Amino acid sequence: MRFRVMTFGLAAIVVLVATSVTGATPVTAVRGHSVASTTAQVAVANPLDPLTADEILLTFTTIKAAKNLPPATFLPIVKLSEPPKGFVQGWSPGQPFPRKAFANAFDRSANKLYEAVVDLRANTLESWTQKMGAEPAVFFAEWENADKLVRSYAPWKQAMRDRGLDPKDIYVDTWAGPDTSNAAPPGTRILKAISFYRGALPNPYDRPIEGVVVTMDMNNLRVVDFVDSGVRPVDTTTSGSSSTQRTDLKPLVVQQPDGPSFVIDGRTVSWQGWRFRADWSPREGLVLDRIGYAQNGPVRSVINRMSLSEIYVPYAIPDANWSWRSAFDIGEYNLGEYSLSLEQNVDVPENAVFFDSVAGDTGSSGGSYEIPNAVAMYERDGGSLWDRLDPTTLERDARFARELVVTWSAAIGNYTYGVEYVFKMNGSIDVNAKATGTTLNQGISSASQGNEHGTVVTPKIAAPGHQHFFNFRIDFDVDGASNRVVEENVMSTASPGGNAWKVQETTLGSEGSRDASSATARDWRIESATKTNAVGEPTAYELEGSDTGVPYSSPTYPPLLQAPFAQHPFWVTRYKDGELYAAGDYPFQGSAGDGLTAYASPSENVNAQDLVVWYTAAFTHVPHVEEYPVMTTDSAHFHIRPDGFFDSNPALDAPK
Secondary structure, three states: OOOOOOOOOOHHHHHHHHHHHOOOOOOOOOOEEEEEOOOOOOOOOOOOOOOOOHHHHHHHHHHHHOOOOOOOOOOEEEOOOOOOOOHHHOOOOOOOOOEEEEEEEEEOOOOEEEEEEEEEEOOEEEEEEEEEOOOOOOOOOHHHHHHHHOOOHHHHHHHHHHHHOOHHHEEEEEHHHOOOOOOOOOOOOEEEEEHHHHHHHOOOHHHHEEEEEEEOOOOEEEEEEEEEEOOOOOOOOOOOOOOOOOOOOOOOOOOOOOOOOOOOEEEEEEOHHHHHHEEEEEEEEEEEEEEEEEOOOOOOOEEEEEEEEEEEEEEOOOOOOOOOOOEOOOOOOHHHEEEOOOOOOOOEEOOEEEEEEEOOOOOOOOEEEEEEEEEEEEEEEEEEEEEEOOOOOEEEEEEEEEEEEEEEEEEEOOOEEEEEEEEOOOOOOOEEEEEEEEEOOEEOOOOOHHHEEEEEEEEEEEEOOOEEEEEEEEEOOOOOOEEHHHHEEEOOOOOOOOEEEEEEEEEOOEEEOOOOOOOOOEEEEEEEEEEEEEOOEEEEEEEEEOOOOOOOOOOHHHHHHHHHHHHHOOOEEEOOOOOOOOOOOOOOOOOOOHHHHHHOOOEEHHHHEOOOEEEEEEEEEOOHHHHHHEEEEEEEEEEEEOOOOOOOOOOOOOOO
């Protein structure tokens, strides 16, 4: 599931890494082309601009000049070291600003991880800190190393031949640990490999080779454990695609003859009252910064920063070859580095415009690779905005809605994930987390075996049940940084007619978590502690969760203990610089006390404070036959809606 396959394939990655530091000329804002580029030639104009290729190269060379790095040192991530929130909020265009890069430096031979901060203005290494007991995310060289280790391992080759397969026809899929065999010393960096039949066919994930798992020590590049639990049938024929295509689907053309309604300045977007930045991180992918709304006056702040913080995916099969399979796709793999180059009329409509991104190659050469069209943005019709009928004149007054979609996608193994942020004319934002690709399939000997913890999708293959938990970090600043959270629950009340109910409000007083409750239509209002609206109530935005779930694994399941956001979908913490990831900075072989477990303290007051909300959208995937060999897109949603932020409907002036 986890083997790194970028848009261009592994071989092309090497070419990109070798050539990308030269960059490319930025493209003018033309429909369907890039509107912002982070290649070497682009001037950095804002403290939140992602790193350029030149800055990535400077980060590498500065670290190498300051430290005598062993040959086997890798930089799994290089990204902007974001300035403190207070500085960014006080900064104005034209003023100077600090420019720093953050990098992981991993000495594989000694299994030591360091955090480096480089001052890009002074060309100096500002800090160098060893992170004891931590492991970085899987980096590019490890995919190739693991593949070679497996293919050179005689027992694995024999296991393939025992199944009548040529080892050269096999696709090796590599996952982040753990060492369930206990064959390596504690603290060893572990990757595990499973296998699929490729042959000359596309999409090997359709053809699992069940029962074979290779466990590798990536510090010393050796196999430490091998399991072959017995031969099961292997499908060597399913192609994963159709040989024919429909011919009766007429073209659907989206036209904007006068151009889009949004305005882009660097990475800052203005549209229908909304103002925000479309930034990017090699860990989180798309990051929305400085979200605000202007209505007949200055921009009012709504959200300071919003991004997908973590994805947790556990599987339901109790077999020892499966029980270790859970993924933290953001933190274990730096998902942003696997961003896809989005395509018109494939991922997005033809009226989309794009933002490019650039990422380090994770080696020690200072190379980088550009990801064209890493973020897309487009307008679309949104159905009915509002509609009313005068009861006496029967005159109808109605408006059609327009929406602005900002989206990105990343492919990690058998799954492709995507996030859509949908800005609306009524002042609300819909957030959609999407998953498509191929289910992680299981080879089976009988239908009863496949149906117990999943669904038999074809005679030799079952798709196991699993769950997807998408945690979003939302740094609310509703009319400023002083906010509070009010939980709302709908409650029945006694009344003569038996029809009464009311909304019970509870102000959350301390950091911690809350569960969802469909029985009480529970939601959470994030309100200003300093500003009121025309009727004297605090201005506010409401987080309404429509899709979430509970984990069905045991409460003691080790990966679940690392995923507090899957145990409780809503968390609130006080803002602290550096607290960005729900499962902690280093979930690969990490501990259960990191992330939200460490961030949230019952003694920390959250009333009239600078707050961060962490919300988990989720879906439980019980696969259907129709989701094989390709899974159509599934999604989980939540909504961020104004609740007294405006004095009236902000879309009253929408044109006909």
